[in-house]
Amino acid sequence: MKRYSAFAIAREALRGHKGWERAWASPEPRATYDVVIIGAGGHGLATAYYLGKNHGVKNVAILEKGWLGGGNTGRNTTIIRSNYLQDASAAIYEKSRSLYETLSQDLNYNVMFSPRGVMMLAQTEHEVRGYRRTAHANALQGVSTEFIGPQRVKELCPIICLDGPRYPVLGALWQPRGGTARHDAVAWGYARACSDMGMHVIQKCEVTGVRTEGGKVTGVTTTKGDIGCGKLGIVVAGHSGVVADMAGFRLPVESVALQALVSEPIKPCMDVVVMANTVHGYMSQSDKGEMVIGGGADGYNNYNQRGSFHHIEETVRALVETFPMISRLKMLRQWGGIVDMTGDRSPILSKTPVEGVFLNCGWGTGGFKAIPGSGWAMAELMAKGASPLAAEFGLERFREGRFIDESVAAGVAH
Amino acid sequence: MLILHCPYCGVDADETELAPGGEAHLKRFGPDSSDEDFEGYLFHRENPKGVHFERWRHANGCGKWFHAARCTTTMEVFGTYSAQLTEPPKEICDKISGKRPGWSWRIFG
Numbered sequence: 001m002k003r004y005s006a007f008a009i010a011r012e013a014l015r016g017h018k019g020w021e022r023a024w025a026s027p028e029p030r031a032t033y034d035v036v037i038i039g040a041g042g043h044g045l046a047t048a049y050y051l052g053k054n055h056g057v058k059n060v061a062i063l064e065k066g067w068l069g070g071g072n073t074g075r076n077t078t079i080i081r082s083n084y085l086q087d088a089s090a091a092i093y094e095k096s097r098s099l100y101e102t103l104s105q106d107l108n109y110n111v112m113f114s115p116r117g118v119m120m121l122a123q124t125e126h127e128v129r130g131y132r133r134t135a136h137a138n139a140l141q142g143v144s145t146e147f148i149g150p151q152r153v154k155e156l157c158p159i160i161c162l163d164g165p166r167y168p169v170l171g172a173l174w175q176p177r178g179g180t181a182r183h184d185a186v187a188w189g190y191a192r193a194c195s196d197m198g199m200h201v202i203q204k205c206e207v208t209g210v211r212t213e214g215g216k217v218t219g220v221t222t223t224k225g226d227i228g229c230g231k232l233g234i235v236v237a238g239h240s241g242v243v244a245d246m247a248g249f250r251l252p253v254e255s256v257a258l259q260a261l262v263s264e265p266i267k268p269c270m271d272v273v274v275m276a277n278t279v280h281g282y283m284s285q286s287d288k289g290e291m292v293i294g295g296g297a298d299g300y301n302n303y304n305q306r307g308s309f310h311h312i313e314e315t316v317r318a319l320v321e322t323f324p325m326i327s328r329l330k331m332l333r334q335w336g337g338i339v340d341m342t343g344d345r346s347p348i349l350s351k352t353p354v355e356g357v358f359l360n361c362g363w364g365t366g367g368f369k370a371i372p373g374s375g376w377a378m379a380e381l382m383a384k385g386a387s388p389l390a391a392e393f394g395l396e397r398f399r400e401g402r403f404i405d406e407s408v409a410a411g412v413a414h
Numbered sequence: 415m416l417i418l419h420c421p422y423c424g425v426d427a428d429e430t431e432l433a434p435g436g437e438a439h440l441k442r443f444g445p446d447s448s449d450e451d452f453e454g455y456l457f458h459r460e461n462p463k464g465v466h467f468e469r470w471r472h473a474n475g476c477g478k479w480f481h482a483a484r485c486t487t488t489m490e491v492f493g494t495y496s497a498q499l500t501e502p503p504k505e506i507c508d509k510i511s512g513k514r515p516g517w518s519w520r521i522f523g
């Protein structure tokens with residue numbers, strides 16, 4: 001693989017840009033691999049990448065029914081933060097956030113990580129208490145956050161209205177090293193690095209069945225024929241229940257639509273990410289100038305990537321109260337993704353009832369930020385059979401009643 | 415926008431009038447059941463890509479709970495029926511079979 005660099009840009013400028021290589025190969029599948037990963041979203045690709053990089057497992061195929069990052073990885077609002085309440089969550093999300101800091105250098109691919117700071121507004125007394133508690137927990141966990149007052153909120157985000165009609169801003173949980181990254185680039189960067197290690201990233205290849213023998217996985221059936229494997233990773237987000245059904249087990253997961261929308265581009269007016277969880281809306285400004293907006297998820301199961309219209313109305317209404325200057329903005333695009341919601345709203349990184357089959361799902365409305373950390377932990381789990389970062393996130397926690405309850409701390413889309 | 419017919423008051427209710435109540439026809443297990451059964455009842459869901467049976471409440475209308483049979487990919491509604499029923503009525507099952515041959519559900523279908 002030719003490395004990307006300032007020198008490469010200069011060289012190609014002189015040669016009429018004829019020397020750029022394809023970023024990744026598009027091979028036909030082999031008959032068998034040591035490891036097959038289903039789903040080339042961020043989590044599947046990162047799992048493959050760290051399998052190769054950290055554990056030397058490189059005979060790997062990543063099978064994708066659509067196109068690279070065409071699932072939630074290419075549909076999210078790219079917020080990265082690690083200010084969770086529970087220790088297990090803080091550990092994996094902070095690992096992830098810290099990997100984002102150097103991901104561009106690591107992958108030799110510009111993922112445009114922008115640690116511009118994330119603030120979660122406290123707009124009720126309960127939220128003030130809740131976020132103070134989270135700030136204390138984060139201090140113990142080694143995650144750098146602080147609770148800030150309304151004046152500091154206004155300094156950091158001048159377009160905010162502190163004394164809105166319904167919910168005044170009473171303060172915020174501020175994570176200065178949170179931020180955003182370019183979502184497509186995360187998928188593309190990992191895919192390029194996987195391909196460079198000799199792994200097969202195979203698009204338009206849908207898994208239609210999981211083959212087992214005596215309770216152990218032997219391979220998958222796909223739209224490109226049968227493919228054998230020693231170990232199988234299911235990393236398909238909203239489709240987790242569908243693929244688990246092929247492997248013969250049920251999951252504590254429901255799939256619902258979550259939407260986002262972007263406005264017409266405007267001049268820079270906001271250089272932090274603001275989340276307003278009481279009124280259910282969040283916003284940041286992309287480098288192109290578009291205001292990137294998200295809100296609540298639908299309340300009922302769906303696999304159509306649209307979402308209910310009234311959620312847009314609710315989200316926009318909440319944000320117009322919080323940022324009155326956006327009231328005349330035109331919205332350009334709206335889309336939806338199918339997110340995988342678990343019973344305790346925390347992810348699942350786990351072995352499964354089928355030997356050799358591993359599961360990574362349940363990131364729901366907030367797994368973009370987790371891609372590097374989740375891939376890191378999942379690769380260790382698949383290579384060694386256990387991972388400290390994944391230990392608390394096993395499937396058995398639902399039977400044992402050991403929930404990782406983050407929905408109380410941050411029960412919203414993010 | 416999803417529109418469901420409330421079998422109690424007869425209104426064709428827009429989804430903003432309704433509150434979703436999750437998967438229907440769950441078999442309930444109590445404190446003396448096995449851990450597996452209790453886990454299944456509390457957490458495991460069919461979550462199918464296709465025919466789904468679900469509970470709704472006509473929250474901003476007559477206030478009653480009812481059942482709906484709906485497709486989670488096309489949003490097509492096959493019918494709604496009383497919350498008193500433990501299985502969908504035969505005419506709704508027949509309608510689904512006509513449109514989605516081979517559909518199945520954990521306990522019937």
Ligand SMILES: Cc1cc2nc3c(=O)[nH]c(=O)nc-3n(C[C@H](O)[C@H](O)[C@H](O)COP(=O)(O)OP(=O)(O)OC[C@H]3O[C@@H](n4cnc5c(N)ncnc54)[C@H](O)[C@@H]3O)c2cc1C
Pocket residue numbers: 038039040041042043044063064065066067068069070071072073074075076077078079080205206207208235236237238239243258259260294335336337338339361363364365366367368369370414
């Ligand atoms: C609107 C929206 C906003 C969001 N905002 C944020 C945010 O601001 N911050 C944040 O951290 N998170 C956010 N998220 C959540 C985040 O996008 C997801 O948690 C994350 O991208 C999940 O990544 P993934 O790799 O698990 O899934 P995906 O990217 O969905 O990848 C799964 C892949 O599996 C493939 N697949 C499925 N079935 C099969 C099959 N049978 N065979 C082969 N391939 C298959 C799919 O095509 C898909 O490409 C948001 C999500 C949405 C929808």
Ligand SMILES: [Zn+2]
Pocket residue numbers: 420421422423424425472475476477478
């Ligand atoms: Zn009614």
